[in-house]
Amino acid sequence: xxxxxxxxxxxxxxxxxxxxxxxxxxxxxxxxxxxxxxxxxxxxxxxxxxxxxxxxxxxxxxxxxxxxxxxxxxxxxxxxxxxx
Numbered sequence: 001x002x003x004x005x006x007x008x009x010x011x012x013x014x015x016x017x018x019x020x021x022x023x024x025x026x027x028x029x030x031x032x033x034x035x036x037x038x039x040x041x042x043x044x045x046x047x048x049x050x051x052x053x054x055x056x057x058x059x060x061x062x063x064x065x066x067x068x069x070x071x072x073x074x075x076x077x078x079x080x081x082x083x084x
Contacts (some may be wrong), residue, residue, distance in 0.1 A: 004037065010040025019046065024057055030054070 005009040019033035034047040 004038040004041060006043040006045050007038060007041040010038040010043075012036035012038055012043070012045065017044065019050075019052065020053070021058075028054075028058065 001013065003082055013036065015035055015037045016032040017035050017037065019028075019030040019035075021028045022047040034050050036045040037043070
């Protein structure tokens, strides 16, 4: 397990959580987003591949969106997670 860089006490655990972002005045909500969450302070780090796909999806045309929606997470790697 990875130690939390925010509180330096807790450990980051892999979870599926709800992702929320805004696109203008519209909320974007995705259930079961892959993330690491600290068991002490709640610090959240989303999977970088997931975030890249979300960015592509938000910038895509409707035709491109269908391909961007397909997401298969790969094994956990510390460098793949980003704090938000």
